[in-house]
Amino acid sequence: MFDPQTQDQPLPQRLTRTLIIGAVVILVAIGGFTLIRDQFTEEEPPPPEPSAAPSPQATAQPTAPAGGDNLAQVDDWFPHSRTEFAEAGGVAADFAADVATIDYTRDDWDSHAERLGQWATDPYAVTLTTADGVAEGIWRALANDADAWTGSADVVEVTYFDPTSVTIVVQVQAEPDTGEDPTDLGEFSVDLTTNEGPGWRVDRAELLR
Numbered sequence: 001m002f003d004p005q006t007q008d009q010p011l012p013q014r015l016t017r018t019l020i021i022g023a024v025v026i027l028v029a030i031g032g033f034t035l036i037r038d039q040f041t042e043e044e045p046p047p048p049e050p051s052a053a054p055s056p057q058a059t060a061q062p063t064a065p066a067g068g069d070n071l072a073q074v075d076d077w078f079p080h081s082r083t084e085f086a087e088a089g090g091v092a093a094d095f096a097a098d099v100a101t102i103d104y105t106r107d108d109w110d111s112h113a114e115r116l117g118q119w120a121t122d123p124y125a126v127t128l129t130t131a132d133g134v135a136e137g138i139w140r141a142l143a144n145d146a147d148a149w150t151g152s153a154d155v156v157e158v159t160y161f162d163p164t165s166v167t168i169v170v171q172v173q174a175e176p177d178t179g180e181d182p183t184d185l186g187e188f189s190v191d192l193t194t195n196e197g198p199g200w201r202v203d204r205a206e207l208l209r
Contacts, residue, residue: 187207
């Protein structure tokens with residue numbers, strides 16, 4: 001039967017202590033569980049965002065060479081056309097080859113010099129017949145090695161030009177009729193002019209080396 005006198009009686013001291021200790025244990029257990037759960041469920045840090053690829057640099061467009069518009073006008077800058085330069089080179093080479101073309105059994109010095117004079121201006125044709133001319137030196141140099149020589153010459157470079165003249169360097173060789181190797185006669189500078197036209201005529205020639 002319900003006893004009204006026991007309704008407000010305090011709990012025994014031992015029971016109270018036990019309840020307090022139990023509550024503390026429960027709180028500690030809950031706190032430990034929460035700590036362990038947080039350690040195992042902690043999210044991995046998000047991977048770093050990939051760095052943006054560098055934007056490609058604009059490639060410089062090739063530029064036309066300076067003065068490109070003038071290339072078609074180059075020929076107009078010279079006093080002679082390409083054809084005229086080529087003709088002058090041909091005359092210089094043919095003259096030098098003729099100087100080294102000698103047949104001692106057929107020609108004497110006078111006939112040889114007269115033939116070479118056909119390439120030259122009137123004043124230089126006279127010079128070719130003297131010891132001051134380039135022809136006389138070659139005539140003497142080749143006389144003792146063979147009876148006949150065939151000359152050849154190649155243009156090396158143009159070293160000077162003006163509206164009426166051009167200077168061309170040629171390399172000269174002479175091949176003997178003995179079948180031996182050609183003899184290198186060196187480089188010659190040949191001055192040509194149109195003053196006694198038509199066409200190019202030799203106005204001077206000299207051995208360079």
